[in-house]
Amino acid sequence: MAQDFDKQIVKYLQDAYAMEEQSITMLTKATKIAGDPDLMQLYRGHLNDTRDHQRYVRQRLEDLGETENRLKGYVQQLTAMGLGFATHAMPDTPGKLAAVAYAFEHLEIASYTLLRDVAAKAGDELTVEMADRILPIERQAAQLIEENFELAAQRSLAAVGVDIQPDQGIEGVGIRQSES
Amino acid sequence: MAQDFDKQIVKYLQDAYAMEEQSITMLTKATKIAGDPDLMQLYRGHLNDTRDHQRYVRQRLEDLGETENRLKGYVQQLTAMGLGFATHAMPDTPGKLAAVAYAFEHLEIASYTLLRDVAAKAGDELTVEMADRILPIERQAAQLIEENFELAAQRSLAAVGVDIQPDQGIEGVGIRQSES
Numbered sequence: 176m177a178q179d180f181d182k183q184i185v186k187y188l189q190d191a192y193a194m195e196e197q198s199i200t201m202l203t204k205a206t207k208i209a210g211d212p213d214l215m216q217l218y219r220g221h222l223n224d225t226r227d228h229q230r231y232v233r234q235r236l237e238d239l240g241e242t243e244n245r246l247k248g249y250v251q252q253l254t255a256m257g258l259g260f261a262t263h264a265m266p267d268t269p270g271k272l273a274a275v276a277y278a279f280e281h282l283e284i285a286s287y288t289l290l291r292d293v294a295a296k297a298g299d300e301l302t303v304e305m306a307d308r309i310l311p312i313e314r315q316a317a318q319l320i321e322e323n324f325e326l327a328a329q330r331s332l333a334a335v336g337v338d339i340q341p342d343q344g345i346e347g348v349g350i351r352q353s354e355s
Numbered sequence: 356m357a358q359d360f361d362k363q364i365v366k367y368l369q370d371a372y373a374m375e376e377q378s379i380t381m382l383t384k385a386t387k388i389a390g391d392p393d394l395m396q397l398y399r400g401h402l403n404d405t406r407d408h409q410r411y412v413r414q415r416l417e418d419l420g421e422t423e424n425r426l427k428g429y430v431q432q433l434t435a436m437g438l439g440f441a442t443h444a445m446p447d448t449p450g451k452l453a454a455v456a457y458a459f460e461h462l463e464i465a466s467y468t469l470l471r472d473v474a475a476k477a478g479d480e481l482t483v484e485m486a487d488r489i490l491p492i493e494r495q496a497a498q499l500i501e502e503n504f505e506l507a508a509q510r511s512l513a514a515v516g517v518d519i520q521p522d523q524g525i526e527g528v529g530i531r532q533s534e535s
Contacts, residue, residue, distance in 0.1 A: 179515070278459065278465065281457055281458045285501075286454050289507065292505050293508050321465075321468075324469055328469045328472040328476075335363065336359065337363060
């Protein structure tokens with residue numbers, strides 16, 4: 176039983192490792208097409224967090240006997256399966272980028288929550304602690320992206336020549352009136 | 356200005372239409388590999404909502420002069436670009452399925468929020484109302500999936516022969532007691 180559990184935890188950790196790899200690829204590209212200095216700063220900050228998270232996951236995998244080479248193979252395998260959605264389907268506007276980054280954060284939140292559940296059931300406290308260290312940062316990143324949706328939409332519009340006037344807006348529902 | 360805005364809203368609506376198409380494909384497959392009657396019910400219920408949402412979006416596109424044929428072309432184009440991550444990267448366990456479905460719900464939440472922002476700025480109240488009708492349902496679906504993460508993790512473990520014993524677990528970390 177304990178061995179079965181360990182095997183499952185290793186699988187979840189391998190998935191998490193590959194997911195962080197995809198996140199690094201996505202966020203690296205994101206910093207280049209963010210469309211706004213604040214958005215760029217947001218993605219860059221989370222890129223640093225993501226590198227830390229991948230290091231935590233690798234450490235945990237090494238503790239459980241996984242080698243660097245096996246990890247690389249696993250990332251390649253996952254990407255080949257098409258799970259690398261963030262890397263080969265890179266959005267082309269600040270708005271779509273924010274939407275995909277937001278979705279990806281929630282893939283991470285879900286994955287670490289599931290990993291935490293399995294680790295908790297297996298009594299693997301170190302993995303539970305790792306998930307508890309990572310989860311609040313992922314939630315915070317998702318929250319930050321959500322708070323910047325309007326800015327991202329505005330930058331997407333500006334990029335195609337549709338400018339927003341500062342005095343536009345309908346009270347109550349945040350509607351901006353067009354002056355045309 | 357008004358015309359530029361309309362063009363952008365049509366683009367966002369086309370994206371939303373294609374996204375709902377992907378969601379329908381994903382949820383249809385999800386009902387088959389849910390791994391649990393409650394999870395299956397959850398995906399099936401949201402599949403019905405998703406069909407409604409796609410119909411709302413199509414109606415709005417038709418109001419704005421888009422034809423059925425152009426919509427189909429758009430879905431194909433988007434899928435070819437690799438944005439159909441949910442369809443060609445179908446997860447193989449109840450846990451991964453829940454994680455991907457959760458991420459996809461947040462892609463939808465982000466997309467409708469951005470569409471709503473743009474429509475609000477353009478003074479397109481009908482599109483704002485549509486987004487306001489859809490968004491709470493997407494949030495509710497995401498919430499329901501989140502509440503079932505533990506069940507999904509348990510079903511994933513059971514599928515590989517790891518049964519949860521009632522006395523296993525670490526206190527204070529939200530362990531569910533299995534009746535087996």
